[in-house]
Amino acid sequence: MATLTTGAPAPPRVAPKPARKRRSWPALIPFIGPALGFYVMFLIIPLIGTIFLSLTDWNGFDFAQIHFVGATNYTALAHDPVFVSALLHTLIFVAVAMVLKTVGSLAAALALNERLPLSTMFRAIYVMPTVISMVVIGVVFDLALSPTLGLLNPLLKAIGLGHATNGLWLDDPHKVLPILILVDVWQNFGIYMLIYISALVAIPDELGEAARVDGASRWQEIRRVTIPMLRSTTGIVMLLSGIDSLKVFATVYVMTRGGPNHASEVLSTWGYSQAFTEDNVGYGSAIMVVLLAIAFVFAFIWLRLFRSKAEDR
Protein backbone atom coordinates (compact mmCIF):
# COMPACT_ATOMS: atom_id res chain seq x y z
CA MET A 1 0.00 0.00 0.00
CA ALA A 2 1.38 3.34 -0.98
CA THR A 3 -0.75 5.22 1.50
CA LEU A 4 0.55 3.92 4.79
CA THR A 5 0.55 6.90 7.09
CA THR A 6 1.53 7.74 10.60
CA GLY A 7 -0.48 9.43 13.28
CA ALA A 8 2.41 11.59 14.46
CA PRO A 9 2.67 15.07 12.93
CA ALA A 10 4.97 14.63 9.93
CA PRO A 11 7.91 13.30 11.90
CA PRO A 12 11.35 14.10 10.55
CA ARG A 13 13.10 11.00 9.20
CA VAL A 14 15.63 11.12 12.03
CA ALA A 15 12.99 10.79 14.74
CA PRO A 16 13.62 7.68 16.84
CA LYS A 17 11.08 5.10 15.74
CA PRO A 18 10.50 3.18 18.99
CA ALA A 19 9.47 6.32 20.84
CA ARG A 20 6.71 6.98 18.33
CA LYS A 21 5.44 3.43 18.51
CA ARG A 22 5.22 3.45 22.27
CA ARG A 23 3.12 6.59 22.12
CA SER A 24 0.73 5.30 19.47
CA TRP A 25 -0.53 2.12 21.21
CA PRO A 26 -2.53 3.74 24.04
CA ALA A 27 -4.11 6.11 21.53
CA LEU A 28 -4.82 3.33 19.04
CA ILE A 29 -6.59 0.86 21.32
CA PRO A 30 -9.73 2.95 21.95
CA PHE A 31 -10.18 3.13 18.17
CA ILE A 32 -9.75 -0.45 17.03
CA GLY A 33 -10.30 -2.15 20.38
CA PRO A 34 -14.13 -2.04 20.60
CA ALA A 35 -14.74 -3.27 17.04
CA LEU A 36 -12.15 -6.00 17.41
CA GLY A 37 -13.68 -7.02 20.73
CA PHE A 38 -17.17 -7.60 19.29
CA TYR A 39 -15.74 -9.14 16.14
CA VAL A 40 -13.67 -11.67 18.05
CA MET A 41 -16.36 -12.39 20.65
CA PHE A 42 -19.27 -12.91 18.29
CA LEU A 43 -17.75 -13.91 14.98
CA ILE A 44 -14.28 -15.35 15.42
CA ILE A 45 -15.04 -17.38 18.56
CA PRO A 46 -18.13 -19.02 17.00
CA LEU A 47 -15.95 -19.73 13.96
CA ILE A 48 -13.32 -21.47 16.06
CA GLY A 49 -16.10 -23.07 18.12
CA THR A 50 -17.58 -24.63 14.98
CA ILE A 51 -14.25 -26.25 14.18
CA PHE A 52 -13.86 -27.41 17.79
CA LEU A 53 -17.38 -28.86 17.99
CA SER A 54 -16.85 -30.70 14.72
CA LEU A 55 -14.22 -32.78 16.51
CA THR A 56 -16.62 -33.79 19.27
CA ASP A 57 -19.55 -36.09 19.77
CA TRP A 58 -22.20 -34.04 21.55
CA ASN A 59 -25.98 -34.05 21.85
CA GLY A 60 -25.92 -30.34 22.59
CA PHE A 61 -27.51 -30.33 26.05
CA ASP A 62 -24.89 -30.74 28.76
CA PHE A 63 -21.50 -29.15 28.41
CA ALA A 64 -20.04 -31.89 30.62
CA GLN A 65 -20.95 -34.49 27.99
CA ILE A 66 -18.74 -33.16 25.22
CA HIS A 67 -16.46 -35.98 24.10
CA PHE A 68 -13.50 -35.38 21.87
CA VAL A 69 -13.70 -37.89 19.02
CA GLY A 70 -11.07 -36.63 16.60
CA ALA A 71 -11.92 -36.93 12.93
CA THR A 72 -14.74 -39.46 13.43
CA ASN A 73 -17.40 -37.02 12.24
CA TYR A 74 -15.47 -36.40 9.06
CA THR A 75 -15.10 -40.08 8.23
CA ALA A 76 -18.83 -40.46 8.92
CA LEU A 77 -19.53 -37.73 6.34
CA ALA A 78 -18.13 -39.91 3.57
CA HIS A 79 -20.67 -42.63 4.43
CA ASP A 80 -23.64 -40.30 4.61
CA PRO A 81 -25.37 -40.30 1.22
CA VAL A 82 -27.40 -37.21 2.15
CA PHE A 83 -24.22 -35.29 2.95
CA VAL A 84 -22.65 -36.35 -0.33
CA SER A 85 -25.66 -35.18 -2.30
CA ALA A 86 -25.88 -31.98 -0.22
CA LEU A 87 -22.25 -31.25 -1.06
CA LEU A 88 -22.90 -31.98 -4.70
CA HIS A 89 -26.01 -29.77 -4.72
CA THR A 90 -24.07 -26.94 -3.07
CA LEU A 91 -21.28 -27.15 -5.63
CA ILE A 92 -23.75 -27.34 -8.53
CA PHE A 93 -25.77 -24.49 -7.05
CA VAL A 94 -22.71 -22.26 -6.64
CA ALA A 95 -21.21 -23.08 -10.04
CA VAL A 96 -24.41 -22.73 -12.08
CA ALA A 97 -25.69 -19.66 -10.21
CA MET A 98 -22.27 -18.04 -10.52
CA VAL A 99 -22.16 -18.51 -14.29
CA LEU A 100 -25.78 -17.42 -14.80
CA LYS A 101 -25.41 -14.35 -12.58
CA THR A 102 -22.21 -13.32 -14.33
CA VAL A 103 -23.61 -13.77 -17.84
CA GLY A 104 -26.98 -12.26 -16.94
CA SER A 105 -25.55 -9.24 -15.17
CA LEU A 106 -23.07 -8.61 -17.99
CA ALA A 107 -25.85 -8.78 -20.58
CA ALA A 108 -28.06 -6.45 -18.55
CA ALA A 109 -25.21 -3.99 -17.98
CA LEU A 110 -24.31 -3.95 -21.70
CA ALA A 111 -27.95 -3.42 -22.64
CA LEU A 112 -28.36 -0.57 -20.16
CA ASN A 113 -25.05 0.91 -21.31
CA GLU A 114 -26.64 1.56 -24.70
CA ARG A 115 -28.29 4.53 -22.95
CA LEU A 116 -31.67 3.78 -24.43
CA PRO A 117 -34.65 5.63 -22.99
CA LEU A 118 -35.97 4.16 -19.69
CA SER A 119 -32.56 2.65 -18.84
CA THR A 120 -32.56 4.21 -15.36
CA MET A 121 -35.98 2.75 -14.66
CA PHE A 122 -34.90 -0.72 -15.77
CA ARG A 123 -31.78 -0.46 -13.63
CA ALA A 124 -33.79 0.47 -10.54
CA ILE A 125 -36.20 -2.42 -11.13
CA TYR A 126 -33.44 -4.99 -11.61
CA VAL A 127 -31.86 -4.13 -8.27
CA MET A 128 -35.17 -4.24 -6.38
CA PRO A 129 -35.36 -7.97 -5.53
CA THR A 130 -31.97 -7.94 -3.79
CA VAL A 131 -33.25 -5.66 -1.05
CA ILE A 132 -36.26 -7.83 -0.29
CA SER A 133 -35.83 -10.53 2.34
CA MET A 134 -35.14 -14.00 0.96
CA VAL A 135 -37.95 -15.20 3.20
CA VAL A 136 -40.46 -12.98 1.40
CA ILE A 137 -39.13 -14.05 -1.99
CA GLY A 138 -39.22 -17.68 -0.88
CA VAL A 139 -42.82 -17.54 0.33
CA VAL A 140 -44.01 -15.67 -2.77
CA PHE A 141 -42.41 -18.22 -5.10
CA ASP A 142 -43.63 -21.07 -2.96
CA LEU A 143 -47.17 -19.78 -3.42
CA ALA A 144 -46.75 -18.93 -7.08
CA LEU A 145 -45.45 -22.42 -7.85
CA SER A 146 -48.02 -24.26 -5.75
CA PRO A 147 -49.55 -26.96 -7.97
CA THR A 148 -53.07 -26.45 -6.67
CA LEU A 149 -53.39 -22.73 -6.01
CA GLY A 150 -50.34 -21.23 -7.69
CA LEU A 151 -49.88 -18.73 -10.45
CA LEU A 152 -47.64 -20.56 -12.83
CA ASN A 153 -49.85 -23.50 -13.78
CA PRO A 154 -52.90 -21.39 -14.73
CA LEU A 155 -50.55 -19.04 -16.58
CA LEU A 156 -49.06 -21.90 -18.61
CA LYS A 157 -52.50 -23.27 -19.32
CA ALA A 158 -53.63 -19.85 -20.51
CA ILE A 159 -50.85 -19.65 -23.09
CA GLY A 160 -51.40 -23.25 -24.17
CA LEU A 161 -48.39 -24.83 -22.51
CA GLY A 162 -50.33 -26.58 -19.78
CA HIS A 163 -49.57 -30.02 -21.17
CA ALA A 164 -45.85 -29.42 -21.46
CA THR A 165 -45.36 -30.00 -17.74
CA ASN A 166 -46.62 -32.37 -15.08
CA GLY A 167 -47.74 -29.35 -13.07
CA LEU A 168 -45.31 -30.09 -10.27
CA TRP A 169 -42.54 -27.62 -9.50
CA LEU A 170 -41.02 -27.66 -6.06
CA ASP A 171 -42.37 -31.16 -5.50
CA ASP A 172 -40.58 -32.53 -8.53
CA PRO A 173 -37.10 -33.75 -7.49
CA HIS A 174 -35.71 -33.02 -10.96
CA LYS A 175 -36.95 -29.43 -11.07
CA VAL A 176 -36.48 -28.26 -7.50
CA LEU A 177 -32.76 -27.47 -7.61
CA PRO A 178 -32.89 -25.65 -10.97
CA ILE A 179 -35.82 -23.58 -9.65
CA LEU A 180 -33.91 -22.62 -6.50
CA ILE A 181 -30.90 -21.64 -8.62
CA LEU A 182 -33.09 -19.51 -10.87
CA VAL A 183 -34.62 -17.76 -7.87
CA ASP A 184 -31.14 -16.93 -6.58
CA VAL A 185 -30.08 -15.61 -10.01
CA TRP A 186 -33.33 -13.67 -10.39
CA GLN A 187 -32.93 -12.09 -6.97
CA ASN A 188 -29.25 -11.15 -7.08
CA PHE A 189 -28.06 -10.50 -10.64
CA GLY A 190 -28.88 -6.80 -10.18
CA ILE A 191 -26.01 -6.33 -7.72
CA TYR A 192 -23.46 -7.60 -10.22
CA MET A 193 -25.07 -5.58 -12.98
CA LEU A 194 -24.29 -2.46 -10.92
CA ILE A 195 -20.65 -3.53 -10.63
CA TYR A 196 -20.44 -4.08 -14.39
CA ILE A 197 -22.11 -0.74 -15.13
CA SER A 198 -19.56 1.12 -13.04
CA ALA A 199 -16.75 -0.71 -14.84
CA LEU A 200 -18.27 0.09 -18.24
CA VAL A 201 -18.37 3.78 -17.43
CA ALA A 202 -14.64 3.65 -16.69
CA ILE A 203 -13.66 2.23 -20.10
CA PRO A 204 -12.14 5.02 -22.18
CA ASP A 205 -14.15 5.74 -25.30
CA GLU A 206 -11.07 5.99 -27.54
CA LEU A 207 -10.83 2.20 -27.76
CA GLY A 208 -14.34 1.79 -29.05
CA GLU A 209 -13.82 4.70 -31.38
CA ALA A 210 -10.76 3.04 -32.89
CA ALA A 211 -12.79 -0.09 -33.49
CA ARG A 212 -15.56 1.93 -35.10
CA VAL A 213 -13.10 3.69 -37.39
CA ASP A 214 -11.99 0.24 -38.50
CA GLY A 215 -15.60 -0.42 -39.46
CA ALA A 216 -16.54 -2.69 -36.58
CA SER A 217 -20.23 -3.05 -35.83
CA ARG A 218 -21.53 -2.26 -32.36
CA TRP A 219 -21.73 -5.94 -31.55
CA GLN A 220 -18.17 -6.60 -32.79
CA GLU A 221 -16.99 -3.65 -30.74
CA ILE A 222 -18.62 -5.08 -27.62
CA ARG A 223 -17.23 -8.55 -28.23
CA ARG A 224 -13.70 -7.59 -29.23
CA VAL A 225 -13.12 -4.46 -27.15
CA THR A 226 -15.59 -4.05 -24.30
CA ILE A 227 -15.82 -7.60 -22.93
CA PRO A 228 -12.03 -8.17 -22.93
CA MET A 229 -11.63 -4.83 -21.13
CA LEU A 230 -13.98 -6.11 -18.44
CA ARG A 231 -11.89 -9.17 -17.65
CA SER A 232 -10.86 -8.15 -14.14
CA THR A 233 -14.42 -7.07 -13.32
CA THR A 234 -15.67 -10.45 -14.52
CA GLY A 235 -13.25 -12.11 -12.10
CA ILE A 236 -14.60 -10.06 -9.20
CA VAL A 237 -18.21 -10.64 -10.21
CA MET A 238 -17.74 -14.41 -10.45
CA LEU A 239 -16.05 -14.51 -7.08
CA LEU A 240 -18.56 -12.34 -5.24
CA SER A 241 -21.55 -14.03 -6.83
CA GLY A 242 -20.09 -17.43 -5.94
CA ILE A 243 -19.64 -16.43 -2.30
CA ASP A 244 -23.15 -15.03 -2.35
CA SER A 245 -24.62 -18.33 -3.59
CA LEU A 246 -22.67 -20.25 -0.97
CA LYS A 247 -24.60 -18.30 1.66
CA VAL A 248 -27.92 -19.69 0.41
CA PHE A 249 -30.09 -20.94 3.23
CA ALA A 250 -33.29 -18.95 3.71
CA THR A 251 -34.70 -19.61 0.23
CA VAL A 252 -34.13 -23.35 0.49
CA TYR A 253 -35.36 -23.50 4.07
CA VAL A 254 -38.53 -21.57 3.27
CA MET A 255 -39.36 -23.14 -0.09
CA THR A 256 -38.44 -26.80 0.35
CA ARG A 257 -36.65 -27.54 3.66
CA GLY A 258 -34.25 -29.50 1.49
CA GLY A 259 -36.96 -31.71 0.07
CA PRO A 260 -38.57 -33.53 -1.61
CA ASN A 261 -36.58 -36.43 -0.23
CA HIS A 262 -33.34 -34.36 0.06
CA ALA A 263 -33.47 -33.41 -3.65
CA SER A 264 -32.66 -29.80 -2.75
CA GLU A 265 -30.61 -30.42 0.38
CA VAL A 266 -27.57 -28.13 0.57
CA LEU A 267 -24.79 -28.12 3.15
CA SER A 268 -26.31 -25.38 5.29
CA THR A 269 -29.77 -26.98 5.50
CA TRP A 270 -28.35 -30.43 6.22
CA GLY A 271 -25.98 -29.08 8.87
CA TYR A 272 -28.88 -27.14 10.38
CA SER A 273 -31.16 -30.16 10.62
CA GLN A 274 -28.41 -32.37 11.99
CA ALA A 275 -27.49 -29.87 14.71
CA PHE A 276 -30.93 -28.60 15.68
CA THR A 277 -33.44 -31.27 14.69
CA GLU A 278 -31.37 -34.40 15.23
CA ASP A 279 -29.28 -32.96 18.10
CA ASN A 280 -26.07 -34.17 16.45
CA VAL A 281 -24.14 -31.01 17.28
CA GLY A 282 -20.71 -32.45 16.49
CA TYR A 283 -21.81 -33.94 13.18
CA GLY A 284 -23.77 -30.82 12.19
CA SER A 285 -20.68 -28.73 12.95
CA ALA A 286 -18.55 -30.95 10.72
CA ILE A 287 -20.96 -30.26 7.85
CA MET A 288 -20.65 -26.53 8.53
CA VAL A 289 -16.86 -26.82 8.53
CA VAL A 290 -17.03 -28.26 5.02
CA LEU A 291 -19.09 -25.23 4.03
CA LEU A 292 -16.52 -22.95 5.70
CA ALA A 293 -13.70 -24.71 3.85
CA ILE A 294 -15.36 -23.93 0.51
CA ALA A 295 -15.89 -20.33 1.65
CA PHE A 296 -12.20 -20.07 2.53
CA VAL A 297 -11.18 -21.17 -0.94
CA PHE A 298 -13.20 -18.23 -2.28
CA ALA A 299 -11.80 -15.96 0.45
CA PHE A 300 -8.26 -16.91 -0.46
CA ILE A 301 -8.78 -16.00 -4.12
CA TRP A 302 -10.54 -12.78 -3.09
CA LEU A 303 -7.62 -11.78 -0.87
CA ARG A 304 -5.18 -12.38 -3.71
CA LEU A 305 -7.26 -10.11 -5.93
CA PHE A 306 -7.57 -7.57 -3.12
CA ARG A 307 -3.82 -7.53 -2.57
CA SER A 308 -2.97 -7.11 -6.23
CA LYS A 309 -5.62 -4.41 -6.52
CA ALA A 310 -4.10 -2.60 -3.53
CA GLU A 311 -0.65 -2.78 -5.09
CA ASP A 312 -1.99 -1.24 -8.30
CA ARG A 313 -2.95 1.90 -6.45
Next chain:
Amino acid sequence: MARKHRLPSPGRVTAVLGIYVLMTLVAVSILFPVVWMLYSSIKSNQDILSNVFSLPTSIKTANYHNLFAGGQMPIWLLNSAVITVVSVAGIAILSALAAYGFATFSFRGKEKLFVFCLIGLMIPPQALIVSGFKWMSLFALIGSRWALILTYLGWISFGVLVLRNFFQAVPREIIEAARIDGAGHWRIFSRIMVPLARPSIGTVVVLNFMWVWNDFIYPLVYVNSADRYTIPLGILQYQSRLGVQWGTQMAALSVAAGVPLLVYLIFQRQFIRGILAGSLKG
Protein backbone atom coordinates in the same frame (compact mmCIF):
# COMPACT_ATOMS: atom_id res chain seq x y z
CA MET B 1 -19.10 5.64 -24.39
CA ALA B 2 -20.83 8.23 -26.49
CA ARG B 3 -22.97 6.86 -29.26
CA LYS B 4 -21.75 7.91 -32.69
CA HIS B 5 -24.33 5.98 -34.71
CA ARG B 6 -26.36 8.90 -35.94
CA LEU B 7 -28.32 7.01 -38.57
CA PRO B 8 -29.67 3.81 -37.10
CA SER B 9 -29.25 0.92 -39.50
CA PRO B 10 -32.08 -1.60 -39.88
CA GLY B 11 -29.90 -4.07 -38.00
CA ARG B 12 -29.53 -1.71 -35.08
CA VAL B 13 -33.27 -1.04 -34.99
CA THR B 14 -33.96 -4.78 -34.72
CA ALA B 15 -31.27 -5.15 -32.06
CA VAL B 16 -32.69 -2.28 -30.03
CA LEU B 17 -36.17 -3.74 -30.28
CA GLY B 18 -34.85 -7.11 -29.18
CA ILE B 19 -33.08 -5.52 -26.22
CA TYR B 20 -36.28 -3.76 -25.19
CA VAL B 21 -38.34 -6.94 -25.40
CA LEU B 22 -35.83 -8.82 -23.26
CA MET B 23 -35.37 -6.02 -20.73
CA THR B 24 -39.12 -5.66 -20.40
CA LEU B 25 -39.61 -9.39 -19.90
CA VAL B 26 -37.04 -9.42 -17.11
CA ALA B 27 -38.57 -6.31 -15.54
CA VAL B 28 -42.06 -7.89 -15.68
CA SER B 29 -40.74 -11.08 -14.07
CA ILE B 30 -39.54 -8.91 -11.18
CA LEU B 31 -42.42 -6.49 -10.92
CA PHE B 32 -45.22 -8.96 -11.38
CA PRO B 33 -44.64 -11.07 -8.25
CA VAL B 34 -44.17 -7.91 -6.19
CA VAL B 35 -47.26 -6.20 -7.59
CA TRP B 36 -49.25 -9.44 -7.32
CA MET B 37 -48.28 -9.69 -3.66
CA LEU B 38 -49.29 -6.08 -3.03
CA TYR B 39 -52.69 -6.21 -4.67
CA SER B 40 -53.51 -9.66 -3.32
CA SER B 41 -53.01 -8.27 0.16
CA ILE B 42 -56.11 -6.10 -0.23
CA LYS B 43 -58.28 -8.91 -1.61
CA SER B 44 -60.40 -11.12 0.57
CA ASN B 45 -59.43 -14.76 0.98
CA GLN B 46 -62.41 -15.94 -1.06
CA ASP B 47 -61.51 -13.58 -3.92
CA ILE B 48 -57.97 -14.94 -3.99
CA LEU B 49 -59.11 -18.53 -3.90
CA SER B 50 -61.61 -18.03 -6.70
CA ASN B 51 -59.10 -16.24 -8.94
CA VAL B 52 -55.47 -15.66 -8.00
CA PHE B 53 -54.89 -13.24 -10.86
CA SER B 54 -57.88 -10.95 -10.70
CA LEU B 55 -57.34 -7.39 -9.61
CA PRO B 56 -59.10 -6.35 -6.42
CA THR B 57 -62.54 -4.86 -7.04
CA SER B 58 -62.52 -3.01 -3.75
CA ILE B 59 -59.96 -2.35 -1.06
CA LYS B 60 -60.31 -4.78 1.83
CA THR B 61 -58.32 -3.90 4.91
CA ALA B 62 -59.33 -7.07 6.73
CA ASN B 63 -55.95 -8.73 6.08
CA TYR B 64 -54.05 -5.84 7.57
CA HIS B 65 -56.53 -5.71 10.41
CA ASN B 66 -55.79 -9.40 11.07
CA LEU B 67 -52.09 -8.68 11.13
CA PHE B 68 -52.04 -5.60 13.29
CA ALA B 69 -55.08 -5.82 15.53
CA GLY B 70 -55.53 -9.58 15.65
CA GLY B 71 -51.93 -10.67 15.11
CA GLN B 72 -48.52 -9.91 16.50
CA MET B 73 -47.28 -7.79 13.64
CA PRO B 74 -46.82 -4.66 15.79
CA ILE B 75 -44.56 -6.56 18.21
CA TRP B 76 -42.53 -8.05 15.36
CA LEU B 77 -42.12 -4.65 13.74
CA LEU B 78 -41.00 -3.25 17.07
CA ASN B 79 -38.52 -6.11 17.61
CA SER B 80 -37.09 -5.68 14.13
CA ALA B 81 -36.90 -1.91 14.54
CA VAL B 82 -35.18 -2.01 17.93
CA ILE B 83 -32.71 -4.71 16.90
CA THR B 84 -31.94 -3.08 13.56
CA VAL B 85 -31.52 0.45 14.91
CA VAL B 86 -29.31 -0.55 17.83
CA SER B 87 -27.20 -2.95 15.76
CA VAL B 88 -26.74 -0.68 12.76
CA ALA B 89 -25.88 2.33 14.94
CA GLY B 90 -23.40 0.16 16.81
CA ILE B 91 -21.88 -1.21 13.61
CA ALA B 92 -21.48 2.32 12.23
CA ILE B 93 -19.77 3.62 15.38
CA LEU B 94 -17.53 0.59 15.88
CA SER B 95 -16.44 0.39 12.28
CA ALA B 96 -15.84 4.14 11.94
CA LEU B 97 -13.58 4.07 15.00
CA ALA B 98 -11.68 1.02 13.79
CA ALA B 99 -11.40 2.40 10.27
CA TYR B 100 -9.87 5.60 11.65
CA GLY B 101 -7.41 3.49 13.62
CA PHE B 102 -6.40 1.55 10.52
CA ALA B 103 -6.18 4.64 8.34
CA THR B 104 -4.17 6.98 10.57
CA PHE B 105 -1.99 4.87 12.87
CA SER B 106 0.97 2.82 11.82
CA PHE B 107 1.81 -0.24 13.84
CA ARG B 108 3.35 -3.62 13.36
CA GLY B 109 1.09 -6.23 11.79
CA LYS B 110 -1.43 -3.61 10.66
CA GLU B 111 -2.12 -5.13 7.24
CA LYS B 112 -2.49 -8.59 8.75
CA LEU B 113 -4.92 -7.33 11.37
CA PHE B 114 -6.88 -5.52 8.68
CA VAL B 115 -7.17 -8.65 6.56
CA PHE B 116 -8.21 -10.53 9.72
CA CYS B 117 -11.05 -8.02 10.10
CA LEU B 118 -12.27 -8.82 6.58
CA ILE B 119 -12.79 -12.55 7.22
CA GLY B 120 -16.34 -11.69 8.29
CA LEU B 121 -17.23 -10.74 4.71
CA MET B 122 -16.47 -14.21 3.45
CA ILE B 123 -18.16 -16.37 6.07
CA PRO B 124 -21.59 -17.80 5.37
CA PRO B 125 -23.42 -16.81 8.59
CA GLN B 126 -25.29 -20.11 8.75
CA ALA B 127 -21.97 -21.92 9.22
CA LEU B 128 -21.65 -20.26 12.64
CA ILE B 129 -25.12 -20.83 14.07
CA VAL B 130 -24.43 -24.14 15.79
CA SER B 131 -21.54 -22.98 17.93
CA GLY B 132 -22.95 -19.44 18.04
CA PHE B 133 -26.09 -20.84 19.64
CA LYS B 134 -24.10 -22.72 22.28
CA TRP B 135 -21.90 -19.67 22.86
CA MET B 136 -24.94 -17.44 23.41
CA SER B 137 -26.55 -19.96 25.72
CA LEU B 138 -23.39 -19.90 27.86
CA PHE B 139 -24.24 -16.25 28.54
CA ALA B 140 -27.92 -17.15 28.96
CA LEU B 141 -28.77 -14.81 26.09
CA ILE B 142 -30.86 -17.18 23.97
CA GLY B 143 -34.34 -15.78 23.64
CA SER B 144 -33.23 -12.23 24.35
CA ARG B 145 -32.83 -9.46 21.79
CA TRP B 146 -29.25 -9.08 22.96
CA ALA B 147 -28.25 -12.40 21.40
CA LEU B 148 -29.13 -10.94 18.00
CA ILE B 149 -27.76 -7.45 18.63
CA LEU B 150 -24.40 -8.74 19.88
CA THR B 151 -24.13 -11.09 16.91
CA TYR B 152 -24.78 -8.26 14.46
CA LEU B 153 -22.24 -6.05 16.23
CA GLY B 154 -19.64 -8.56 15.05
CA TRP B 155 -20.53 -7.66 11.44
CA ILE B 156 -18.00 -4.82 11.27
CA SER B 157 -15.98 -6.08 8.29
CA PHE B 158 -17.86 -4.20 5.60
CA GLY B 159 -17.86 -0.90 7.50
CA VAL B 160 -14.17 -1.16 8.34
CA LEU B 161 -13.31 -1.86 4.70
CA VAL B 162 -15.40 0.98 3.24
CA LEU B 163 -14.56 3.60 5.86
CA ARG B 164 -10.85 2.80 6.00
CA ASN B 165 -10.69 3.33 2.24
CA PHE B 166 -12.46 6.64 2.71
CA PHE B 167 -10.31 7.86 5.60
CA GLN B 168 -7.14 6.94 3.73
CA ALA B 169 -8.21 9.11 0.84
CA VAL B 170 -8.69 12.20 3.01
CA PRO B 171 -5.84 14.60 2.13
CA ARG B 172 -3.14 14.56 4.78
CA GLU B 173 -2.98 18.36 4.77
CA ILE B 174 -6.40 18.64 6.41
CA ILE B 175 -5.34 16.43 9.29
CA GLU B 176 -1.92 18.03 9.65
CA ALA B 177 -3.51 21.47 9.78
CA ALA B 178 -5.85 20.37 12.58
CA ARG B 179 -2.93 18.79 14.38
CA ILE B 180 -0.93 22.02 14.25
CA ASP B 181 -3.96 23.75 15.76
CA GLY B 182 -3.58 21.35 18.68
CA ALA B 183 -6.35 18.87 17.88
CA GLY B 184 -5.88 15.32 19.18
CA HIS B 185 -7.12 12.08 17.63
CA TRP B 186 -10.57 12.30 19.18
CA ARG B 187 -11.09 15.83 17.99
CA ILE B 188 -9.84 15.06 14.49
CA PHE B 189 -12.02 11.95 14.37
CA SER B 190 -15.24 13.54 15.62
CA ARG B 191 -14.92 17.05 14.19
CA ILE B 192 -13.21 16.41 10.86
CA MET B 193 -13.27 12.79 9.76
CA VAL B 194 -16.80 11.78 10.71
CA PRO B 195 -18.44 14.86 9.13
CA LEU B 196 -16.36 14.32 5.98
CA ALA B 197 -17.26 10.64 5.87
CA ARG B 198 -21.00 11.21 6.21
CA PRO B 199 -21.81 9.85 2.72
CA SER B 200 -19.69 6.75 3.28
CA ILE B 201 -21.20 6.21 6.72
CA GLY B 202 -24.60 6.50 5.04
CA THR B 203 -23.58 3.73 2.68
CA VAL B 204 -22.49 1.52 5.56
CA VAL B 205 -25.73 2.22 7.41
CA VAL B 206 -27.99 1.50 4.42
CA LEU B 207 -26.33 -1.80 3.52
CA ASN B 208 -26.17 -3.03 7.08
CA PHE B 209 -29.78 -2.00 7.55
CA MET B 210 -30.76 -4.32 4.70
CA TRP B 211 -28.64 -7.19 6.02
CA VAL B 212 -29.80 -6.94 9.61
CA TRP B 213 -33.46 -6.26 8.80
CA ASN B 214 -33.63 -9.18 6.37
CA ASP B 215 -31.53 -11.61 8.39
CA PHE B 216 -33.34 -14.86 8.89
CA ILE B 217 -30.97 -17.52 10.18
CA TYR B 218 -30.01 -15.92 13.49
CA PRO B 219 -33.57 -15.08 14.59
CA LEU B 220 -34.60 -18.59 13.52
CA VAL B 221 -32.07 -20.11 15.89
CA TYR B 222 -31.66 -17.54 18.67
CA VAL B 223 -35.29 -16.60 19.26
CA ASN B 224 -37.64 -19.01 20.95
CA SER B 225 -40.92 -17.22 21.56
CA ALA B 226 -43.35 -15.56 19.15
CA ASP B 227 -43.27 -12.26 21.01
CA ARG B 228 -39.54 -11.96 20.29
CA TYR B 229 -39.81 -12.73 16.54
CA THR B 230 -38.41 -10.35 13.98
CA ILE B 231 -40.28 -9.69 10.74
CA PRO B 232 -38.69 -12.41 8.56
CA LEU B 233 -39.47 -15.01 11.19
CA GLY B 234 -42.93 -13.65 11.91
CA ILE B 235 -44.14 -13.79 8.34
CA LEU B 236 -43.34 -17.49 8.18
CA GLN B 237 -46.13 -18.06 10.72
CA TYR B 238 -48.60 -17.37 7.94
CA GLN B 239 -46.94 -19.63 5.40
CA SER B 240 -49.23 -22.34 4.20
CA ARG B 241 -49.35 -23.81 0.75
CA LEU B 242 -52.97 -24.67 1.30
CA GLY B 243 -53.90 -21.02 1.23
CA VAL B 244 -55.75 -21.04 4.51
CA GLN B 245 -54.70 -17.53 5.44
CA TRP B 246 -53.63 -16.47 2.00
CA GLY B 247 -54.78 -12.86 2.23
CA THR B 248 -53.20 -12.27 5.61
CA GLN B 249 -50.02 -13.87 4.40
CA MET B 250 -49.88 -11.51 1.43
CA ALA B 251 -50.36 -8.56 3.76
CA ALA B 252 -47.56 -9.80 6.03
CA LEU B 253 -45.25 -10.21 3.03
CA SER B 254 -46.13 -6.73 1.79
CA VAL B 255 -45.20 -5.20 5.15
CA ALA B 256 -41.97 -7.21 5.28
CA ALA B 257 -40.96 -6.26 1.74
CA GLY B 258 -42.23 -2.70 2.01
CA VAL B 259 -39.75 -1.45 4.58
CA PRO B 260 -36.51 -2.36 2.74
CA LEU B 261 -38.06 -1.39 -0.61
CA LEU B 262 -38.87 2.04 0.77
CA VAL B 263 -35.36 2.42 2.18
CA TYR B 264 -33.94 1.36 -1.18
CA LEU B 265 -36.07 3.81 -3.15
CA ILE B 266 -35.12 6.69 -0.84
CA PHE B 267 -31.43 5.81 -0.44
CA GLN B 268 -30.76 4.29 -3.86
CA ARG B 269 -27.56 6.31 -4.25
CA GLN B 270 -26.07 5.11 -0.96
CA PHE B 271 -27.13 1.55 -1.70
CA ILE B 272 -25.47 1.52 -5.13
CA ARG B 273 -22.32 3.13 -3.74
CA GLY B 274 -22.21 0.49 -1.04
CA ILE B 275 -22.44 -2.36 -3.54
CA LEU B 276 -19.57 -0.86 -5.52
CA ALA B 277 -17.47 -0.20 -2.40
CA GLY B 278 -17.91 -3.80 -1.35
CA SER B 279 -16.62 -5.03 -4.69
CA LEU B 280 -13.22 -3.38 -4.11
CA LYS B 281 -13.98 -0.97 -6.89
CA GLY B 282 -15.09 1.86 -4.63
